Every structure is written in C-alpha cells, then in structure tokens.
Amino acid sequence: MRVGVFICHCGNNIAGTVDVARVAAEMRKLPGVVYATNYMYTCSEPGQEEIKQAIRKEGLDRIVVAACSPRMHENTFRKTIEKAGLNRYFLEMANIREHISWIGEDKELNTNKAIEAVKMAVAKVMNNKPLYSSSFKVNKRVLVIGGGVAGMQAALDCADGGLDVVLVEKSPSIGGMMSRLDKTFPTIDCSICILGPKMVDVVQHEKIKLYAYSEIDEIKGYVGNYQIKIRKKATYVDWSKCTGCGACMEKCPTRNAYDHFNFGVATTRAINIPFPQAIPKKAKIDPEFCRQFTKGKCGVCAKICPTGAINYEMKDEIVAEDVGAIIVATGYGLFDLDKFPEYGAGRYPDVITGIQYERILNASGPTSGHILRPSDQTEPKTVVFVSCAGSRDKSLGVPYCSNFCCMYIAKQAILTKDHIPDSQSYVFYMDIRSNGKGYDEFTRRAQEEYGAKYIRGRVAKIYPKGKKMVVRGADTLLGTQVEVEADLVVLATAVISAPGAAGMAEKLHISYDTFGFYVESHPKLRPVETNTSGVYLAGACQGPKDIPASVGQGSAAASKVLSLFSKDMLESDPAIAQVNINACVGCLKCVKTCPFQAIKEEVLRNGRKVAKVIETVCAGCGVCTSTCPCGAIQLQHFTDNQLLAEVNAICQS
Amino acid sequence: MDTINLSNKIDWEFIEQVKEESGQNPSLCYQCGNCTAGCPYTNYFDYPVSMVMRLLQAGQKDTILNSKAIWLCATCETCTTRCPCEIDVAHIMDTLRIIARREGKVSEKDIKLFYDSFLDSVKQFGRIYEVGTLLMYNLRSGHFLADADLGPKVLTRGKIHFFPTKIKGSDKVAQIFERFQKKAKRHG
Amino acid sequence: MSTEKVKEAIAKILPDVETVICYQQGFDGLHTTPLFIKIPEEINGLIWNPLCVQNLTSYLPSIKKKVGIVVKGCDSRTIVQYLQEGLIDREKIVIIGVPCTGVVSVKKVLREIGHQPVAGVAFDDNGNIVVKTSKGDRTLAIADVCPDKCATCQYPTPIVYDYLAGDPIKSDKPKESVHEDIRQFDEKTLEEKKAYWEKELEKCIRCYACRNACPMCICQDSCIAETREPHWISQKLSLTEKFMFHMIHAVHLAGRCVECGECERVCPMDIPVAKLKKKINTEMKELFNYEPGVDPDGKPPMYTFNVDEVKIKEHKL
C-alpha cells in the first residue's frame, strides 16, 4: 500500500497555528506512507494538480488530505483522485482547520493534534475499499411545501422549466404573508396588486397541481424517489362544486368566527372565503364556530348554496403523490401579544401587532382602509411604533434580528401620515436596520418628509390612561425617560419560525436551529440546499427574510431542482450496508432496527436464512452494523475495521 | 464636557472588578435603554441606569462611584426583570454601592446614614427597632424633624414600640458583623 | 417425583415429533447428560432429578424439524427469549415443562466432598442429596448446594409449556432478592470493583466455554472474538483483551441474558461471568421495566426505542 499525505496550509488559516511542515515530516515516518508534503492551498487548481502528479509519479494508491472540514472539500478531492485514476473512496480527509487550527491557540498542542488527526486518517484510508455507485431513475416531479411568495416563485419557475409541480398550502388560499400586506417597501407598491397575478399564474399553470388547505402527513423515500402522503383537510364544502359566489358567507348567522386572514383584527363568518383575491376562491367551514357543528343545527349555508356544495359529513382525505425533489417554503410565524405582559399582553385593544396594522391599513381589510383603532373605531392621531418587540431579546429566546421590521415600521409610519395628515407617529427603535437597495433612503424619508419622530430606546411599559395608551420608554440619546400618550400602539413583534416547523423538519430529515429555522448546507455557498439531498429551502423558513430575498431564494431553489433533474439517472451513494453472507447467522436483528426497512430476509439455496440489504433504500446510517453481533453487516466506508483503525491509531500509539 | 481619552482613561481593572464581584458581564449590554425606561427613580438620578451601564463599559470608575444614581437605586428589580440581555442590573448597582462604600465614596450621605442606622439597630438588638433607627438617623443626618409629621399618626395608632425587642441571640448577630469586619480588614 | 409424569408426557408427544430432548445419567451419579429420544424404547433412559442442570434449549435454534423438549422454569425463559427474537418457531416445538424446586450445583457438591470419586447419588424426602463415596455417605441439603440462581428463583414453573409434568409451584422468593447481589456489589468503590474484575478476568484462559454454553450466543462460528473481519480483539492473552472479550459478551447480551447461569456453570476458572450480564439486566429492568425471557410478546429493549424515554435523563456536564 502506498499512501500519500497532503497537508494544506490554507494560507495562514492552518499554517498560522499548526506547524504543517512538521506534520508532513512525521507522516513520512509512518509505515505505508511513501509520500507526504505540505502546500499553500491544496484545494487550488495547482494544489490539486500536485496531488494528481504525485499519484502518477509515486504510484500512490491511497490519499489523505489534511485541510478543512470534509463537509467543505471532500467532494473536490474525491474528484481529483478519480481524475488521477483512483477510486474516489481511497481518499480520507483530516479536518485540521475547523477542528484544530481555528479552535486551539497553542501551536505545539495544535501540531501534535494535527499529527494525530492525520495518523487516524492514514489508518483509516489503509482500510478503505474501492466503492462503486450504481445509478437509479429519477422521478422528475417536484413537491413545493408552502404557497407563500417564495413557494409560488419556486413552483412557477419549476413549472416553466417543464417540471410537474405539486404545491401544498396549509391555509385555504395561497399568497402567504405577502397577501396580507397593504403596501411593500421601499416602493409603496400595492402588495396584492403585484402578488395577485402571480397567484393566478399558479392556479392556471397546467404543470402545477395545487393542494390548498392541505398538509404533509408523511414523507418517505430518498432523492429522486419520494413518496408523499398529503392530508386534504375537510373544508365541509365540495370544492369541485363551489363557485366562490360567497352567498353562504353572506347568510351565515355566525359572525364571530376568528378571522385568521386578518389576524383577529375583525371577525368573520363560520363559513368564509378568506379574502376577495383568494386562490382558490372557495369557501370553507370553520367547525369551531359553525352552529351546525357546535349546536348540531343550522344548515343555513347548505340551504343557500346554489350548487349544493356543502357537505357537513366531509372527512380529511389522504392522497399520495410521488416526487423526486422537495422545496420547503413554509414561511415564518410571529410572536403573540401575550409574550409582553408589560405591554398589556393583549389586554388593551389599542395595542396591536404590525401585521394587524397592515390589515387595518389595507383597503380590503376590515376597516376598508380607514385607520380606525380597535377599541372605539376612532381615527388615531398619535401612533406609536415599537420595534424589536421580542426581537434581539435574549430573555424571550429571540436573540436575533427579525430583519424587516425597521422597514415596515417606516412604511407604516409613512402610510399613517398619508391616511391621516394631522397624525403624528413615534418610532421607538434600538438601531435602524435598512441595508437593502433604497432602504435607508426610505427610513430617512419617513423622518424627513413624513415627520415620524424616531426615539432611540426601548419601551418599558404601556398602560391605559383614560382613552389614551401611555407608552413609557427611554430616549437613550437624551438620557431620559420619555412618555407618549398614544391613541394606538403598534408592536413590531418578533419573527419566529412557523408553527410546526420542527415537526416538518423531522418529516423531511433536515436540521433546524435552536429557533426552529431550517439549516442550509452552507451559510455562504449552499444557501438553498439542505444536508438531505433533494430537499431545498426557500424563503423565511430558513430565517427572517423580506420579499425580494424570499423570491430570489424561490428561484434559486427551483434552479437547483431543474439542474438535479437535468439527468435521467442519479448516482447512488455506495456508502451503504453490505452483508457478508458467510458470517451472517440470520438472527435478523438488523431487520428489526433498520430505520428504513432497507433490510429483508433472504433464504439461500441451502435453506440458510441471511439478511439482505435493499441498496436503493439503504440510507447509510449504520444502525444495522452496530446491531449485528457478529459483524456480518458492515456499513461501507464506516466499517468496524475502519473505525477501529481510527480508535487504535489514537489509543494504542 | 471633557473629552475622554479612551486610550488611557478606560479603567480596565474596575470593569474586571465589577464583573468579578457581581458575576455579571457588562459587555452584554447593548444600550437599548429598557432599564432607564422602566426605572421609577430615573428622574432623580444624575445618570440614568443605562448610562451607568455605559459608563461601566467605558471604565469610568470615578464618575460612577461619585454618582448619586447608585445610591438612589432602591433595588426594585424592574431593570433586572426587563433586561433583554438578561443582565442582573440591580445586582450591578448593588455591587457598585458596595465598592463605593468600600472606597469611602458616598455621594448620598443621607441614604448611607439611614442604612447605617438600620444596621446599627440590627447589630445591637438583632432586629430593627424602628424608633431608634429613626432617631439615630435624625441625629446623624441633622434632619432632626425628618418625617416628624408622621410621628403622631404612628404613635397614636400604636404602630411602634417605644422599647426595643432585643433577641436572645443578638450577640450572635453582632458576631456576624464582627467576623465580617475582621475579614474585610484582613483583605484590606 | 415427576419422572414418571415426564415419561408419560414424552410418550404422548413422541409420535408427533422427531426427537425429544431430555436428560440421562452421565459418567457418574453426579453428572447428567442430554438424551435425545427418537423411539419409545429410549424413554426408559430418561432421568429427572435435581442434577438435570443443563439448559437444553440451546439446541433449539439450530434444529429444523419438530422437536419436544423438557424444560425447567429457568430454561423456559430461554425459549421465551428465542420467541421474542424470532429465532425459533413455536409451532415446531413441543414443550414439556417440569416445575422445579431447585437443582444442584455439581461444583459445589464436589467442593463439599473434596473432589472424591462419586460412587452413587440419592435424594431423600427432606430436600437432601446423599452422595456416596469411598469415604462414606455425605448428606447435603440441596438448598445449600444449589446454584446461586435457584436461591432467588422467581419462575419455578415454566413460563411456556404444552404439557406440565407436575403441579405448578409459586416462587416463595422475594422479587427484590433477585438483584440484591448486584446492588451490593455496586456499593463497592470504583477501585474495589476495578481490582475485583482485574483479578477475576486475569484468570480467563479464553477457552470460550462460557460463550459456547450460552443459549443466547447465537453467532456460533461467526463470533467476533475469533475473526479478523471485523477485527475487534486480538488473540493476545493480555488482561485488556480478556476484559474486552467479556465486555463484548456482556454488551451483546444486553437485554437478552435469561440468567440461566450456564456460562458460570461451565467456566473452568470459576470466573463470575454471569455477573456482568445480570448487572445490565438490573438496568434494563430499571430503565425499561424489561426482564428477558418472561413475556413472549415482549420486545428486547436494545432493538426498539421510545421517542420519549421516561427514564433516560439527559446527562449534564
């Protein structure tokens, strides 16, 4: 065996705190290692060339690259050695950057640790075996979860690219948060005017199959071949018959149903179409409020419906769809007022959230676009905006910035002045974050042209005094406490992950951070990929994001799927479990523990029972290997012997 | 206002000292002003709480220790409760008072005197003897008639004993004082 | 005595099975050895007494044809465990259960009689074994020379059987007594425990008798103690490797050991090898309320999980 070792300086990233030359020198002493060198940037073109050269010149048959994390460049170097004629699995990487040079300060200790890490890699590579991928067919359909602006963009781009798209939206209409907004910053475009046509495109596109008011029940399979179960929630209205005429909604005697679309600013009917531009424009019954469900009698809508679409007996329905890739665009959620006891925790009707104010501003909102405060339906003359209501607040578990509140507050302050010229807005802020194109100019305009008073400081308490709400805060620039007697207070409540985000991640096998936002493959270079191949992210499910960023990501995710589907066959990862039938005693404990049902029983010609791995189903976790008492089933590339070689390299030296 | 030369006027040791004694990290403060906004005493402070925190971050030891703010803080815990950065601000104020007292810098003599009178009573009787505390304070502060208007109200309603209750273990309590003073002396 | 009842039962099932596995007299009165009955005439060779100590169930997984087997309460746990693990087909086994009040540890008897040749053995009605040697008779209470497992036996009547030769007996041993020895041992200091195992395991000669006798060691020739693929341990006779071997045995039996005690019975070096497995069993009981070999519908805890583990708390650093 002829092992070659390449130690990367990574400029100063590694060489700064690791004596790379010494590491290389130590490696030369190891049995089996015939070549060891160090190089400035091993991942660079000449760096890779050097590896190829050495393979040829020195006749190397196993390669160890000690550099950054294999999550970064393993694929790069696998391709490199493949080009030089070696099997790609004859490569091992030692992570001497993220795990050593960047986290340890003592050069001597770092160097020693690096030597050890490379020794382990050498020990492992000497136990490596060549592995070969097989290829399998791809189902060129894509599932998009979430019909907000990001999901819609992704669905449209995929469909325009010729793919069949299954779009699943959990609420009765697509459109998401953007469909609730009045105007968009910094252009003050009417939000639904620019979104509406897109929504129509979605529903009219022959390649897009829309499941509204539906949720993902189950996801099975792997890249190229996913099996999805979709739960179509009972609407109690047969949508194939419903024409969206709205007669039922007019006649419904229950007027106090919670209005999800308007975030509770107003109430709606128990049977309702969420908003005029809804897509699909179909009615659904909210059984929590419908008298037919709560009292067992009413039936008004059934009587009134001209097409006889009402069906109180409707049940959830499960449909199956097979796809090859998934785009997740499940959006975000918002903090509730009850998180703020010092601001009344929802007790005061005139303390509302930004999205509620958005509905009040909106012409198709409950006040028809007249700004009227909820308590007494009068026009507020003094409006206070409180930014960072929950955001950047470690004590509430949201240490991050919600990204777009500064901008929409500026927009709302401008719109308030537009609607009520003799009004005065106050904005309490900590920092103004307006780093998009035209954004800072916009927040300046709010102050310079629209006279919004910006006060740098947090608000400590809001309490009622007569008909006013007293907002007590600080002006840290003045170094004083300040109070504003407001008619209406708008809290820019923190952006949080969508309700159920964690559960969805578990179904998708993707990771999410402490806050429930989905984690991308690489924060800089793989922003829409996840660690599960075939699953992509778009929009605010990955982190708070404004409209242009969400749309951009939707398109990016779509382009990833299009390029994935540009081939008819995909290569499988050969690092899967393999059974040594001579050693297998047929106890089939592996069958019991395999999370993917990828192992089945096989009866050999001599009647002996053994385990058999279904190659396309095995995901390569290795649970079977650590279950098998006789070591007969081995996860390739992470076999017992390979891992033992690493253990021995550290423990027995 | 004077220009503060940050190159040589940041008292790094002081920052460390407060950090150590309070167990709180002043660097966590991002100056949102929530403490100031909620502080019931802000109007009487020479420096609002958030400014005290800023002065602490800037290592302005003398300004802080000579401030009235640290003595006027009543430890009502509003700042601690609301701090988004989870800093126990009231505890920092406590610590600053302790350091100020240790260094003999007391900008609010009356408050300190009141505290001292209170503690004297504890040392002597083991519990608080309200009349004695008040009298002692009045004597020391020179405010002979402090709250004298309240006296009749209190007395006619039998709210105050004229004689102190001395607990049996008052010597044990006094010992706590003595041991502490000895220890404080040892550590300079 | 139940001998006649056992014979009756065998006679009854024999037409239906290929073989009945039971016991016969061994090379002296103290030893018994397995008997495989295929024809009715062989039934007379059967003996049934407290010297029938072996756990005969180990034969079951490798037998393809339908067989009958004679089991004690403790042996039946192995069958239950086999059923849980899907290693045998219940339809192909006819179980003759025999309620048992305790067996005799041959090792203990030999120790009592100073390892003399045995001329004969008899049992009286008072629960004693009478051992005849050239130096005379020695009467020993069975309770004094029983294996440790009998002293705390919870299952004197087999858990599964098709025929019961005798009347069922209920255990009179308190449930807590079963793991008392483990609890007591655990109270020793780490150093004491370490020293204990180093002393005990140093004796190991890696003969693998314990493994071979273990009914749950199903790997047979594929045991990783003797392969290079994978190469878990070397053949070196060092303490480390001996330690490793016994840890492998224990870990592979986690949640599976039916506490039949065969490993200790056969150990030529008197190493308390069953103790490690019993320790894991105590933990399985505590963590998952699981006891191997008592519930045919149970699931071995290492091959399943709960999303929320009630008893497993996150460990803090």
Add this chain to the structure above:
Amino acid sequence: MAEKEYAYYSGCSLEGTAKEYDTSLRLVMKTLGVKLAEIPDWSCCGSTPAHTVDHVFAAALAARNLAIIEKMNTHTVTVPCPSCLTVLKKAHIGMTTDESFKNEVNALLDEPYEGKVTAKSSLQVIYEDIGLEAIADRVTHALPDLKVVAYYGCILNRPPDIAQFDDPENPVAMDKVISALGIEVLDYAFKTECCGAAFGVPKRAMVNELTHKILSMAIDVGANCIAVACPLCQQNLDLRQEQVNQTMGSSFNIPVLYFTQIMGLAYGYSPDDLEMDKLVVGADHLIRSRIPVEEYRKMKEAEAAAAKKPAKAKEMKEEPKETAKAEEN
C-alpha cells in the same frame, strides 16, 4: 384535612409598623387551617442596607435565620414581607448554586446553613398551597361596596428568577384571591411600579412623587381601596397619603389594606380583630356595607327577580331583530 405547617418569619416590620399585617395574617391562616410555627430567636434579614455593604455579609444575616429554620420540623418558611423574602431567597439561591459563596457565608455564621429551606411569600402559600376553592369556601361575609385594586409592589414577584412565583409584570395571585372572596377587583396597570418606600425616610420628596402616581392610577380606574402585601408599601401609601396631598396638591383619601385584612373581613372577623384602627386612612365607610353572604344572596335574588321580567322581554324582542339584520346583509 391535615393541618399544613409552615415556619413563620414575620420580619421586623410586622412587629412594629405592620402589626396589623401580622395579626390579620395569623387569623386568616388559622381560618384556612394553616399552622404557623414560630422561629426561635429569629433576627433581622438585613434587608437593603446590608446589601450596600457586602454580598457575603448580607447573605450571612439572612442565612442565620435559614440555618435556624433548617433545624425545625418543617423546612418551608412563609414570609409576609417581600423585602425579607427576597433577601432570604437570594441568600438561599446564592448559597445553593455557588459552593464557595456558601463556604464564605457559613464562615461568618455559628451554625452553617446547608440549603434545605424553601421560602414562600404568604400570598404564595395562600394562593398556591391552599388554593382559591378553599379560600372561597370559608367566606362568611360579602363586601359589596369594595372596589379593590391589588398593588403588589416592586419585589414580590421580581426578579422572576428569585421570586419564582406569578408573573413579574402582571401578577394575578392577589387579584384572584380577593376575587375568590366575592369582592370586585379592578384591572390596574401599576401593580408592580415601585413606591419608593425604601427611601421613605431619607428621600421623602422623591417618594411622595412615586406614591402619588400609584394612588392616582388607582383612583383613575375607579378603585376605592388598595390591597397590598408588603408592609413598606402599606406604610408608604397609607401613612404618607396626607404628606403626598400636601406636597403634590392632591386630595387622596383611599384606604390601603393588607390583603389579609380584606380576607379577614370576608371571613367575618371584626375590624377590631383585624386592627383596622391602625390604618391612617380609615376604611370604616367601606366596611359598613358588610353583610353575611346568605343575606346578600337573598338580596341579590330579589333584585334579579325584580329585574327579570322586563329583561326577558327585551331579549325576546332582540333575537328576531338580529336574524333579520343578518339577512339584510
């Protein structure tokens, strides 16, 4: 019901200016079947002043008492005074989470404290351990004229990590307890604003202003009585009311009662039993309406019966109207 037992740390104030808190609390606890065990030879907790001297010293003054309680039958102590409570809890938490701090504190003490005491405010004991149902069960009298705001003061629920009880911004325990007595409680935004009592003596102008704010908010929401759970708050709001009126030009005359006094009234104790005479702003006019619950119920029933007929007719008329309106839309 087995009698619950708590060690009882009254604190210095309850021996003096807040004697009536002590008296009323003992009566109420007796009614609720709670035994308060005296703590032998307890001493002052050190309060705020000790905390200006040194953290260890302050903890030691408190821990001396905790060490005594640790030797009693019950390890749970109930403390009526929020200031004492905070000091005791701070010492306990400091000593149980930081070994070296514990050692330093114990070095100042004769008897070391091992950390076994649980301290609960008397309000917490009544609200959590006894519960609203039991509180309501023992009511004998109604107080129909009372419109109460509950004022908790700054440190009863703060900081949340120390108090570990109720909400630090909008506490509700006292509101619920008084509501359970059948007494009207009004929402009040200044439940936890600091009244400045700690500086009552040296900084009276400042304290008067703070007190003024709290009183005027109570009047604004329509209250005629303030319920408190803190001796310093009570003293400040009640005793200084006239001082406030003089300095701030107001004319407050609102009684400030300990919540235990209100409970005592509902449980049928006489104003004398509850030492109502110790209030500076008297509450006699409010107590006059007190009436046994049984009589009150009958009175209400009669009222309701009188009002029922026209009300029902109105209801009947309204319903078809609504449906008609719905159809119009």
Add this chain to the structure above:
Amino acid sequence: MSVVAGKELRIVGFLCNWCSYGGADTAGVSRFKQPTDLRIIKVPCSGRVDPLFVVRALLTGADGVLVSGCHPRDCHYTDGNFYARRRLEMLKRLLPFVGIDERRFHYTWVSASEGQKWQQVVTDFTNRIHQLGPLHVKKENEG
C-alpha cells in the same frame, strides 16, 4: 506518544456527520476556542456507534470518550439516535460496575448550528477528564 505529556489527556469523540460534526465545524468557523485533547472520529450517525467502540477506547488508552449526535427527533436517519440513546445509556450504567468511572464517558446531542454548545461540551468534558486524571486499565500487563 499521542498526548503531550502533562498537558493533554486522551479523549476520543464519536461525532455524527450531520449534526455534531457540523456543530464542531460551526464552532471552528466561529473560532470558539477549545481545549486540544479531543480526537474526533466521524460516523454517519450516533446509531452507528457500537458501545463496544467506547469500551475498546477506554480499555486501550483513552481517558475519556464523548459521543455526540443529533438531538432526539432530529436524526438525519430518523431513528438512529434513539437506538444510540438506549445503547449508550446501558453502557454508561455498566461502566462503573467494572470499575470505570461513568463520568469518563459522556453522550450528548449537539446540532449543526450549536457551535457554542459544542465549545461548552468540549470544554466541560475535557475539564472533567482532567479532574479525574488519567485512566489506566492495567496497561502494565500489555504485551
């Protein structure tokens, strides 16, 4: 010699590829300083970690072993860490029975985004092992 005498002890870490290895990477990218004793072995899933690897390491020279996987419910392979949790808990309870301090073996869950938690885990575990000192399971009998 694998450890720098007097400064380091031998700590072996088994990290799942998807969460904890990523978490360690995140800590590295964020330059969260850590003690240098830990040697990391990458495994696809904590469910791949046979408890016997831990035993082998502790018997042959490691002073401490750390296993870290995805948080329960977040396993990239759905259930791998659920099996790991049972197996490793079993081992943790077995170790003191054979005289090995269970504190020398720690298993935990660190996600790819938890760089700070990873730093904390490594620092705390390394400190703990240093407090316990070196572990020698009769090395003198080797050979």
